[in-house]
Amino acid sequence: MCEKLISINNLSAGTENHQILHNISFDIKSGEIICLLGQSGSGKTMTALSILNMLPLNVIQTSGTILYNHTPFDESMRGSFISMIMQAPASCFDSVFTIGAQFKDILTSNNKEYSENKVCSILEKVELNNPKDILNSYPFQLSGGMLQRVMIAIALSLDSKVIIADEPTSDLDTAGQKEIIELILNLKKENKAVLMITHNLAVAKSCADKIAVMSNGRLVDFFDTHELSDKNRHEYTKKLIYANSMLCSSKWNIDLGEYNAEM
Amino acid sequence: MIKYIVKRLLLIIPIMLAVSFIVFTVLRLGPVDPAQAYLLNSRIPPTEEALKVTRAELGLDKPFFTQYALWLKGAVKLDFGLSYMTKRDAFGDLMYYFPTTLKITFLAMIIVIIVSIPLGILGAVKKDSTADKLVKLFSFIGVSTPSFWFGFLLIYVFSLKLNILPPFGLDSISSWIMPVLTLGLMSSAINTRITRTSFLEHINNRSVWYFKVNGMKRHSIMGKYVLKNSMLPVITSLGMHFGELIGGAVVVEVLFALPGVGRYVVSSITNHDYPVIQCFMILMTGVFIIVNLIIDIIYVYLNPKIKYGA
Numbered sequence: 001m002c003e004k005l006i007s008i009n010n011l012s013a014g015t016e017n018h019q020i021l022h023n024i025s026f027d028i029k030s031g032e033i034i035c036l037l038g039q040s041g042s043g044k045t046m047t048a049l050s051i052l053n054m055l056p057l058n059v060i061q062t063s064g065t066i067l068y069n070h071t072p073f074d075e076s077m078r079g080s081f082i083s084m085i086m087q088a089p090a091s092c093f094d095s096v097f098t099i100g101a102q103f104k105d106i107l108t109s110n111n112k113e114y115s116e117n118k119v120c121s122i123l124e125k126v127e128l129n130n131p132k133d134i135l136n137s138y139p140f141q142l143s144g145g146m147l148q149r150v151m152i153a154i155a156l157s158l159d160s161k162v163i164i165a166d167e168p169t170s171d172l173d174t175a176g177q178k179e180i181i182e183l184i185l186n187l188k189k190e191n192k193a194v195l196m197i198t199h200n201l202a203v204a205k206s207c208a209d210k211i212a213v214m215s216n217g218r219l220v221d222f223f224d225t226h227e228l229s230d231k232n233r234h235e236y237t238k239k240l241i242y243a244n245s246m247l248c249s250s251k252w253n254i255d256l257g258e259y260n261a262e263m
Numbered sequence: 264m265i266k267y268i269v270k271r272l273l274l275i276i277p278i279m280l281a282v283s284f285i286v287f288t289v290l291r292l293g294p295v296d297p298a299q300a301y302l303l304n305s306r307i308p309p310t311e312e313a314l315k316v317t318r319a320e321l322g323l324d325k326p327f328f329t330q331y332a333l334w335l336k337g338a339v340k341l342d343f344g345l346s347y348m349t350k351r352d353a354f355g356d357l358m359y360y361f362p363t364t365l366k367i368t369f370l371a372m373i374i375v376i377i378v379s380i381p382l383g384i385l386g387a388v389k390k391d392s393t394a395d396k397l398v399k400l401f402s403f404i405g406v407s408t409p410s411f412w413f414g415f416l417l418i419y420v421f422s423l424k425l426n427i428l429p430p431f432g433l434d435s436i437s438s439w440i441m442p443v444l445t446l447g448l449m450s451s452a453i454n455t456r457i458t459r460t461s462f463l464e465h466i467n468n469r470s471v472w473y474f475k476v477n478g479m480k481r482h483s484i485m486g487k488y489v490l491k492n493s494m495l496p497v498i499t500s501l502g503m504h505f506g507e508l509i510g511g512a513v514v515v516e517v518l519f520a521l522p523g524v525g526r527y528v529v530s531s532i533t534n535h536d537y538p539v540i541q542c543f544m545i546l547m548t549g550v551f552i553i554v555n556l557i558i559d560i561i562y563v564y565l566n567p568k569i570k571y572g573a
Contacts, residue, residue: 052476079478092473094488096495096567102474105487110478138567158477 002029003069005162005193006051006082011064013050020046020059022218028162033184033194035204037240038214044197047214048164051195052082069161079110083160087167089147093139099150100135106154119157126153126183145176152183156190163187165196169203181207201244213237264570267563271556278552279545283338286544287331290537298323300535304347334541343542348531353538357524357546363433364516364523365550367442368509374447375454375504380497382451383458387466387493388485398455405452410511414445414518431520442519446511450504457500461493468492495566502558506551 006028013021021043028034036044049055051066053073068077086092093102104114116135123131126149139147148168155163165184169177185207187194198204204211205225213221213236221234228241291297298317302309318324322333337343343353386398421441422430429438465471466489474484516525524543531539563569 054472054476076478078476083478084473084476086469086473086476088469091469094468094470094492096491096565097488098567105483106474106477106479109480109483138571140568141571154477 002031004029005069007067008047008051009065009067011047011050011061011066013046013055013059013061015058015060019062020217021050023064024214024219025064026212026219026222028193028195030161030193031188031191032209033188033196033207034210034212035208036195036197036212036214037199037201037204039199042214043217044199044214045166046217048084048166048195048197051164052078052084079106079158079160081160082162082164083155083158085148085151085155085163085165085168087170088144089151089171090139090144092151093147095139098136098138099142103135103150103154103157107157110158112158119153122153122156123150125156126150127179128153144171145179148172148176148180149183152180152187156187160192162193162195165194167197167199169198169200177203201240213240264563267569268560271559275552275556279549282548283335283545284331286541286548287334290540291327293535295535297321297535297537300537301347304534304536305350338541338545343545344538346531346539347536348534348539353536353542356527357539357542360522360524360527361546363521364509364512364525367439367446367512367515367521367523368505370439370443371447371450371508371512372501372505374443375450375508376501378447378451379454380458380494383455383497384462384490384493386455386459387462390463398459402452402456402459405448405455408448410445410449411514411518413448414441414515417441417445418519433521438519442515442521445518446508446515449511450507454497454500454504458493458497461496462489465489465492491565495562498558498562498565502555505554505558509547509550 004027008027009025011021011024012019024043024047026034036047038044046055046059049059050061053075055061066073068074068081093099100116100119103119107114107119116132119135120131123134128134128146128149134142134146134150142150148171151168168184169180172180181203184194184196188209196204196208205228208225210222210224211228212219213234215236221237223230223233227233228237233241296314298314298321299309301317301321302313307313322330325333334344341354345351346353346356349356382398382401386395389395417428418430418441421428427437428441429435430441432438466485468489471484471489474488475481512523513525513528515521516523517529520526528539528543530536531543
């Protein structure tokens with residue numbers, strides 16, 4: 001069941017005089033959620049861009065291979081084999097066309113049939129009520145959370161095996177984050193492989209099967225999520241866990257008893 | 264949408280009122296007394312007596328605002344008074360010449376659209392290539408070439424040397440070619456730059472990236488999404504260019520000896536023929552406002568952000 005969909009071997013990339021990624025290797029398997037964790041600037045997004053073969057013009061892949069189902073990259077894989085869910089969805093849609101028109105164009109350019117009933121049922125699946133209204137509205141008429149769901153719906157309709165999600169929760173409030181994480185966990189049931197980029201350990205812990213920790217362009221740690229509290233964790237991972245627990249414990253120290261009594 | 268159009272149509276009234284007041288006032292502030300101008304145009308020596316009679320005849324002895332009100336009352340009925348020079352109805356005279364000017368302007372506008380938009384897009388899509396450099400060169404040369412000089416150049420090459428186009432007059436379709444090219448050159452050059460910049464701005468939209476990552480082909484992103492977005496500022500600028508073209512048409516008409524309003528208005532200005540100048544300015548403003556209204560309606564139709572009041 002667990003096919004190896006993408007395997008990254010010794011990937012290095014950089015500009016002419018600055019190396020950004022150092023010997024990254026890991027595999028992405030179907031039915032598995034991998035969280036790529038790290039600070040901003042640690043190379044998470046660059047890794048994702050390498051996988052999509054969308055590196056900026058001045059950045060070149062200097063060594064290593066990325067295989068997609070045992071074959072090298074082909075432009076037709078974008079959309080049909082790998083799709084992407086981006087952060088800040090309000091700017092990811094075009095403001096002069098309706099959501100429906102953009103949905104349709106993405107599907108038809110991947111040789112997928114667009115039928116309104118089918119799309120509506122997928123939109124309902126990502127918990128968007130009134131899917132017809134959503135399709136007829138413009139991006140600026142919808143909230144960030146709704147647009148993020150539309151993106152997930154597009155990824156689902158594309159039916160690609162691998163979905164890369166770049167910080168899909170970062171612009172949302174906590175309730176919205178939880179709902180998006182649940183939708184991403186649902187993707188696993190469809191036997192998709194998900195590579196989720198996040199800087200939020202709590203988000204990673206709540207949905208990932210495996211966590212890959214990046215720091216300064218290196219993959220410093222790679223482990224199953226239940227091994228998070230293992231003694232052998234890399235120093236940097238421990239630092240992240242410590243920082244996270246500091247933030248969380250300060251939150252939970254508030255005495256809720258009194259608050260409840262007032263209610 | 265309909266509410267917007269009605270609102271814009273109603274707005275024409277105060278705009279035209281303000282313009283009419285400015286036109287009337289500015290001309291009265293000039294150094295030449297209208298009564299004197301009238302007499303000189305009629306070849307009557309401006310003696311004290313004659314001036315007094317003329318003032319009474321033209322209503323110039325009345326208070327300023329009364330004069331304005333009387334003129335406005337006539338103007339609403341398209342009666343702008345008699346020309347001092349020809350003693351004919353100023354509006355009627357202008358309407359005899361105006362269609363030619365409008366034709367040249369609209370033809371030049373079409374030239375601007377069919378030259379600048381494809382060139383601008385070509386430059387943006389093939390940024391930094393030889394084609395793009397040629398497009399930039401065209402814009403720079405076009406912007407910095409005075410239109411009358413370009414007109415002379417065309418006459419020299421195509422009429423004197425090659426003898427394939429008539430240098431003046433409007434006898435055949437080929438007579439239109441040089442005037443329209445002369446008039447459209449500068450606006451085409453400016454609009455090419457605007458199109459190129461606007462297109463480049465939208466090529467880097469995150470939505471373009473998102474579509475590409477999810478398998479949309481480059482030509483369909485460019486041909487649909489980037490195109491529509493980048494056309495919005497271009498459409499607005501075309502409205503501005505229309506004003507420029509209709510003003511430039513006057514120069515081109517003089518250059519190519521065309522029977523448009525150009526020469527008539529230029530001689531009206533030198534002869535201080537106030538009724539004609541006033542009528543001409545009101546006409547120009549009216550056409551400019553109507554064209555820009557149409558352009559604004561197209562803009563709103565294309566831009567859902569305004570349509571849905573975001």
